[in-house]
Amino acid sequence: MKPDADNAAKPGLLENHSRSLLKAFSWRATGTLDTILISFIVTGKIKLALSIGFVELFTKIGLYYCHERVWNRVQFGKVQPREDYEI
Numbered sequence: 455m456k457p458d459a460d461n462a463a464k465p466g467l468l469e470n471h472s473r474s475l476l477k478a479f480s481w482r483a484t485g486t487l488d489t490i491l492i493s494f495i496v497t498g499k500i501k502l503a504l505s506i507g508f509v510e511l512f513t514k515i516g517l518y519y520c521h522e523r524v525w526n527r528v529q530f531g532k533v534q535p536r537e538d539y540e541i
Contacts, residue, residue, distance in 0.1 A: 467535075474522040478515050486511045 486507045493503035 467532075468526055469522070471523075474519060474526070478518040478522065481518060482511055482515045485514060 489510050490503045490507035493506040494500055497503060
């Protein structure tokens with residue numbers, strides 16, 4: 455049984471790899487814009503700010519994806535959803 459594929463649609467269970475990857479990209483887009491803005495405020499140079507943002511974009515996508523996959527295996531804080539009852 456492949457838990458990522460079989461449980462992807464069930465709330466409270468494991469996430470599949472594509473969901474973790476999409477979350478990584480969306481979060482990094484937000485984080486990169488923040489990094490570029492802060493870098494520009496600190497340095498006053500847009501080219502340097504964009505360079506810093508570009509480098510951290512790729513390194514942090516990989517780090518976030520790995521972080522998500524590790525936490526997906528940690529059982530702390532996970533609960534099984536209650537079954538819906540039909541009468």
